[in-house]
Amino acid sequence: METGITSPPNAVEAEKALLGAILHSPGAIDRVRHIVEPDDFFEEVNGWLYEAMCARRDAGDHIDIRLVMTVLGNRDLGSVTVGQYLARLGAEATTIVNAPHYAKAVREASRMRRLLETATAAQAAMSTGAVTDPSGYAAQMIEDLDELASGGVAEHMRRISIGRSAANVIERVQQARAGHVRFGAPFGLPSLDKATLGMRENQLVILAGRPGMGKTTAGIHFSIASARSGCGVIFISLEMDAGELSERALAACAYDPRANDVLTYRAIAQGREISDAGLMRLVEAQRILDRLPLEIEQQPGLTVAQIAARVRQYRLKLERAGGFLGLVVIDHIGLIRPSKRYAGNRVQELTEITGSLKGLAKELGAPVLALSQLNRTVENRDDKRPKLADLRDSGSVEQDADVVIALFREAYYLEHQVQRSDEEEDRLARCQNELEIEILKQRSGPTTRVTCFCDVACNMLAEVAR
Template sequence: MSNEIMGAEQSFLGCFFLDNDIAEEAFGWVDASDFSSEAHRQIYQVFKTLNEAGQPIDYITASRELQGKVAIDYIIQLADTVPSVANIKQYAQMIRKESQKRKIIALTTKAHRDLIEKDAEEVLPQLEKSLQELAVATETEKNYKSIAETLPNVWGNIQERKKIKGLPGHSTGYQHLDNMTDGLQKGELVILAARPSMGKTALALKIALNVAKKGVPTGVFSLEMTTEQLVQRLLACECLVDLKDLKHGKMTQQDEEAVKIGMGEIAKYPLYTDDDFGDLDKLIARAKKMKRDFNLGFLAVDYLQIVSTGSAKNDNRNLEITKISWAFKKIAKELNIPVLLLSQLSRTVEQQQNKRPNLSHLRDSGAIEQDADQVWFIYRDEYYNQESEKKGIAEIIVAKNRNGSIGTVELGFLKEYVLFATRDDDGMEKKHPLGTELIYTGQGKQQQIIS
């Protein structure tokens, strides 16, 4: 410990003897663990104890609480090291900065030891998380704002919004859904939930592609499918090629030509995928890296229940899900991007007569509903009812919308192309890369070559 830091610690502590009124504010600047000297840590902790008890901070009360752990002569000497309290904040800043250096050294030293037995991919996310927590813990500036401070910003945003034509958020590519939700808003967590085989991945992937088509750097974390499988789905829905035919290489010449054109088109968009399974810390680290590398503007994650926190298997799963959903809400705010997080639904939805899901069916934790700004469900009646009058129709149920309306939007679902398409009274239209137009009415489809 340098003489300069020792002097700063002594002067900081001496200020309390000169003026007890500074205590409340000064205790917010420095923590006991920030002191390099054990004696100073003990003295500071006693000062806090005395202040909380409403007792004066002086030589007698401090000496009594310390019970001989620090010599009385040294306690008296502290007041003689500083002439006034004018520079107390500067002393505190010196103490905090030096403390931060020591803690960074400790973290990197631990990481160095861990690298002896672990891979860098395991050590880096934990090191980044620890450094981030340290940065937050050592923040001394106030984070709160008065309403008076905030009002000018709110008014400024309202005026800026008047200048914007269209949606305030990123378009999903589905007009009726955008009208209900105002698009995908920065800083928001959107949950897309459904039972298996309802089309969660297909819808999320199509939305991600639609966002990327607007030039927004878009990331897709797929913990269930490989990047190759995702790209196959993209090609099937964009080129109107049967996914099974595409996967098995049994396409017609026309389909092959369409796929070649589709590949060229898709390659132009800023869409990035990551299919490397990892725990929560790794996923968060990768999202931050995407933000640094290409200014990530939208993230889709498939899906919540297979994300691991790295905890022991016997840990409470509800607590794990709570931690995961909150982490993605936090990353949405920190990176200022919308996050679309896919989720499974509880099997209890299968046991009710009306199988349309609601918020109570979110699986494993009520925290999912609490953390989400929006919650969407997918329901396809034909999945449960072979005689359904809504074959080929999917209901997107907006069950929660913190800043907007709720309701149901109908989209067409073309299973062979794993494609959700906009539906209106006149049917749906989809342009084929070769000039083929697909018109879908819900009762069937027609394809014809447009000359």
């Protein structure tokens, strides 16, 4: 009679074949330790054996049947003795070459069990009425599932020898000499791209500034420039909705300094005073944007785990279409909802967030560009150009970032000055459309300042001709 009870996902035969391979060729353990852990084994005795083998390998001792028998002692193995069980392992062993494939099967079965446990726990909690806050419980589930998801997509971050890594660098140098290398996702400003080599894979790039300096303007410009280069881009907008961002993007793409009417994003939002010629420019701008691999995630209050889940979904979508994820933009760090681990301790919350964003960049093999506010102390200085120490709430932003870029518009402060001298009026006229972009930190390059043309009302950035 069928009971309806099924065994949890497992790869017991692969476990035995893997352990047998290690008994035959102890060097096999070095090829699988970065893939599988003792807790991944379904049969408890197999986990014991694997853990003992790892410990002996670390101690420099030999792994053989006699040694493993001594480690296991008189453990209960059911209907077979320790000796008989080890004999079976030897008979069912795979080869050292196939050991990594069997290790991956063991790991995937373990991840399937954890996924099943999470789903079962959720079903039980819903059925018994234990959940009173669906949103909170769903957020916790997303964090649990995120840990599972991240374990399966970071193969490129596994351990590698320094020689192999150096060989990869030489190969990239040779391709660069031949002009076949794509560096990082471009900023779309030649001087900034030259100084940074773009936003490179695995990097956490911080774009910082006080309100009114043009962080969102720059973020949209960088996103469009990267998408135009072929990079898949996802813009996580925790502040504005997609409509507001699209108004800015349309204004930038439809920008024409020779046109009689200026299409600011405010004019686009109002719509009534757009001329026929202006509407034609907007339609053409929409066609340009429609061809770009750029998507906007507009849900507010996301945690890092929720952001990661949405980015992975987009990454898979791009890969199915033959593209790749080249840039993740987050606007902005201060609006990311922290986990409950450090509730009320803003410094620790931000430390956890920036550390997680850096980890996400490494896992994805793509840069993460995160916008960040600066402290109000900037306003109390005569020279209001930002410094690293102005980053808000935590030194972790500076510590975890590979690149920190700060924005400064002198015109903003001059415009908001109550009384201006003739000299200040002259300065305002000269710097009206200037934006200073300063690299405050760069692990692998110089710190420098780039001045570019910026029409904030039209969300337009451009290199200044020298």
